[in-house]
Every structure is written in C-alpha cells, then in structure tokens.
Amino acid sequence: MLKNFWYALEFADKVGREPRRATCLGQEFVLYRTEAGTPICLSDLCVHRGGSLSMGTLNGDCIACPYHGWQYDSDGACVKIPANASERKIPRKARVDAYPAVERHGMVWAFLGDLPEDERPPIPDIPQWGDPAFRAVQTEMVIDANYERTFENVVDASHTPFVHGTAFGNPAKPEIPDFRIRSDDWSAEADIQLSPPPPKGLWGWLSRNKPRPEYVTVTNGWYLPNVVKLHVRLPIGDLILYDFNIPLSQDRTLVKILGFRNFFTGAWADRDARKRIEKILLQDRPVVEAQRPELLPFDLSDELHVRSDGLQVAYRRRRAQLIKDGWWVGGDDVVTGGAPQRSATIIASPARRDNPELASAWVHKARNPGDPR
Template sequence: MATGLENFWYAVEHSQTLQTEPISLRLLNQRYVLFRDKSGTAHALIDSCAHRGASLGKGWVEGNCIRCPYHGWSYNSEGRCVRIPADAEGTTIPAKAQVGVLPTQERNGFIWIFPGESNQADPNLIPPFPEFDQPGWRTVQGEYRWDANFSRVVEAGLDTSHAPFVHRPFFPNRDDASVHPLEITTTDFSVSTHQQVKPPKRLGLLKYIIKKDRKHSSSTLTCYLPCINRIAIDFNWRGYQYIYFASNIPVSETETLTKWIGIRNFLPQAWADKNSIKNTVETYEEDKAIVETQPRTPSWVTQGADLLLASDQLILAYRKALAKICQQQESC
C-alpha cells in the first residue's frame, strides 16, 4: 500500500454487525480483529496470536478477553495474554505474549479504528454524520466490493459529470451534460462542493410524493480524507433529503470494501427500505462496471496519465489534498 495512509480513522464495520463473535478484517493490507467485551465495548487488536500467528478472529470471546482458536491463549482488551492453558498454573506469562492494540471508537453507526500512531488518534477527527440516529430519519445499510483502488471508488462519488452516462436510468440527459463552474471547499481533512442538478427521471417510490416538474434538485458531495464519501441530496420538495455515507475501506492497493449507510427523512416506514437499498445497489453496480476498468493504482500518484478538465475540479482537489497529507506524513 502507498505509505502515509496510516494516521487516519477508518470506519471498518457497521456497529450492528459486531455482536458476540469476533470479526476479522483487512485494512491497508494488514489483518485486524474486532470484538466486544462483556460490557459491549468494542476493541481492535492485531489479528495474529503472539504464539504462532493464528487468527484470533477464528476464536471466541470469553468475558473481557478474546481466545485464540489454536491453543486457547487468552488476550485482554489491552492486547496482553492473561492465560496460556498449556502452562501449569502459576507459570509466568512471557512479557512478549501480547499483540498490538488499535485506538477504537464507536460512532455514527460504525466501528472506527486508527492503525497509525496512537498519539495522533484524536476522536474529534472522526468525520461527522450529525443526522445519523436522529428523529425523523430512516436508516438502511449495506456493503459491496470493488476490484479497484479505494481512490478510484471515492472519485466516483465526487464525479459531477458522469451521471448522464453511467446512471442513465436516473439521468437520461446525455445531450445536456455540461457542468457549471464549481465552488470547491477544502479543509485539512476534506473536500466538498455543492451543485444544482436537473431532477432525476427515475424516482421509484418518490414519484408518488415529489412534484415532478421541479426546476432542480441539489447535492453536496464531500470526501473526508482519505476514503469517506458523503453524498447529500436535497430533492427541493418539502425538505426531503437522502444522505449516503460510505466508508471505502482500502483492503489492499487493488481491493476496496465499501460499508455504507443511507438515511432518508421521507417514507419512514420499513416497507420503503427495500426500494432505498435497491436504488443504492443499482447505482453501485453501474459505477462498478466502469470503475473496475480504470487503472488499479492510486489515483493521486498518477503523473500525466489522466487528462483532468474544469468539470473534474473536485476530483483534482481530492488528489491534491490526499497527496499533500500523505507527503507530510511520509516526511515525519
């Protein structure tokens, strides 16, 4: 993996998914394990037993500890081995019988871990999602995989000009695909823009509750570095909004796992969830078919391979921001 990516918070699992069993995962080509202690608090460790390297994720949780499935070594939430069944009672446990611990937070429907230097793991740097779990919003979630570098996936969510060509059922207006000049907002950890767009044609259940002859909808596209997409759509009708919040997890340089949450403040009934999920998955499949044809290398280190235009301003801002922060961390 490209260096410089370690010192970020990564949303690696949905909170609802982590229950009584441990979960193994890969991030930046490294293996980690999540588990909850008896109080329900989430923890993350390096997923490799200090004994002989077996995956702790194949083991089980016992009280506040996770047990290795190979020889039953028991590790507490601080990564220290506290029991070795093969040793006689009273035998001193070696100081090296421990595994690495990652800073862990549970917020906004996700488990977040920080694989870099723990003294830089400021929880205030976790991307905000203020609408999550608030009254009046209905939540759905899911995941999908890409044979692509995570940066290419993120850029699909920042692309302001591809919709009429990739998502034709929603935006069948190829003859009117021009992009108005964008105002880009850049911070140390994010890039964003707001734009007005013609209302989509494919509305699904929305066609029954939204005025069809609206002049426009609007969307705010944001990336929280390095891999969080937030797409906030305002349908310009009665305050109806849909927000897509996705963690595009860099499993390896050529694999990405997206864990996403979608929330809406209309049609709050459970029976409408199926349509909401269907629309999101179909959009993913349309993007996947194209994104996986792109180079499987990190986009921000591409030198001269892409010809970026004015309509690509947000993507260019993302690449510059990510390249800058990676270079800064590499030089530390």
C-alpha cells in the same frame, strides 16, 4: 493507502460478543465488544503460531486463540498461556497490536496508526445519524478496484449522466456549472447543480403531483481517509449517502453505505431505498473496475483534469502532502513471510510508540500456503 486515520470497519450493529474479522489496509483485525459494550479492535493473528483470533472465543473481556488457547486482554497483552506451568512467566513480547476503537454514527471505527491521541485527525461528522427526521438503511458491496478509484468516483459529478443515465442523471444536459469548494485539512465538499431525470418507480408515482425542477443541487464531498458523501435534494426530500471505501487490498474495496432519507420514512420503504442505492453501485462497478491505471497516480500531471474535477484535484493535492509527511502505507509497514513474494501489511499500533522497547518485539509473518517446506 493512508495510515494514521480513523477507519470505519463495520456497521455497529454487526459487532457484538461474537469475534468478527475485518480487513483494512491489507491487514486483518478482530472486532468484539467487552462485557460493558465497548468495541475492541486487535490484530487478528495470534503471535504464537498465527492462529486467527476471530475464530476464537471470549472469556470476559479477553479473547482466546482457537489454536492453543492463548488469551489476550483488550490492550493486546497475553494474560494466559494454558500450556505453561503456573510458575512460568508470560513473555513480554507475547502480545498483539491493539488499536483504539469507538462506536460513532452507527459504525465501529478503529484508529489505524500510532499517533498520540491529541495528534489524531477527527472522525467525520454524520449529523443525520440519530436525527429522528431521517431513516437510515445499510448496504455493502465488494468492488475489484483500488479504494481511491471508488472514492473519487462518488465525488465526480460529471460521470452521472453517462454512467447512471436516466436513473440518476440527465444525458441530455450533462453540463456542470462552476462550483465553489469548501475545504479544511480533512475534508472538502461542494454544492453542484445537476439536471435531474424524471423520477421513476415508487418514488416517481408518489411524487407525481410535485413540480419537477430544472436543476437539483447535489452536495458531493470527501472526508479523509476514505469517506465520501452524496447529498441529493429531490422534490420529495433529501437523500444522503455516506460511502465508506474500505481498502481490503490494493485492488479490492469493500464499500459500506449508510443511506439516509427524510421522506417515506417508514420501514416499508427500506427495501426500495436499498435497491436504488445498490443500483447506483452496480452501475459504477464495471466502469471503476476497468479504469487504468488501476492505482491513482502520485503525480497530479499524470492524468488530465478539467474544472469539473475540482474535488478530485483537492483530494490529490492533500494526499500528496500526507504522503510527504509519511502517512502513506509503505515498506516499513510490510513484513515478508518465509517464501518468495509473500507479504502482509502490519500497521504499528500506539503501544509500539508508547513503549519503544516493544517497537519490534512482536512481528507477524504473512500467511504462507505456498511454502513447500
């Protein structure tokens, strides 16, 4: 898992004045909005006794723990301890990690890392968001597989005729012509020609008078750390999917999808569009969940690659460089609880870098339901 990136944690319309839990990189966060509407992302665990802040309440722009009422401001600092006498000062280490958060492209993003603002990678661009020519739908699904497996699955064009059959691919013509990859430090994409199946259902009926092309151009792309794009040019218009592969843990992924179309843009077609997207996910899920090894190998030579795997190879090479640069979630990001084999991921927030004296001032332990003490 990669740190020091912006992660889309939730659909923007799901984040409001009610605290909401989100999980990413094995860590739990609480999301909410200030009275002015600004999204806030804090670590979900109260530093006092490990209460879940997402179960708490808001008091202005502060969030109160449901256990003992400790209140934290939007920067993560504790500003009130109800049990304290008025003359008692609040300890400096009474705070939780606060992560930069923004709303963009219909998602709430949080920067999970401690890099200074001018060193942070960009948020991927989604130009269809806000474009009146496109209609968007949302859907999501949990897949019991590592997020890099679900991530690579979408940019893998050659699986389409076999996993999706005549629903999305054409098993009679599985060949992938050579393609050219366009890339920079944070993304890669390619235009790939695929033989399409005949459209079925509502879309097939409504496009029955349109000629069927021999090939369609599909743009597959990835955007670090966990976003993939699938752009299918259909005879009736463009279907563009953005998959946010959120790593809940090493072996579970929450896939959130924004699906855009510039055809049948009325609300009446949303249900059908969502159903088609979910069908693709349901076809992929058992195949990806059964992949071995469960985690993506670190060495490029540990799996066999062919020319049609170019986008995956580009990702793995860039990933290897980022691991070398220290951006991989590793031992320094894990704390261990009181019982054996209980651990939790804690991604250091910018406050720890900005204030070296606070770098180890507050540490959350893992939840420990199995401790017999």
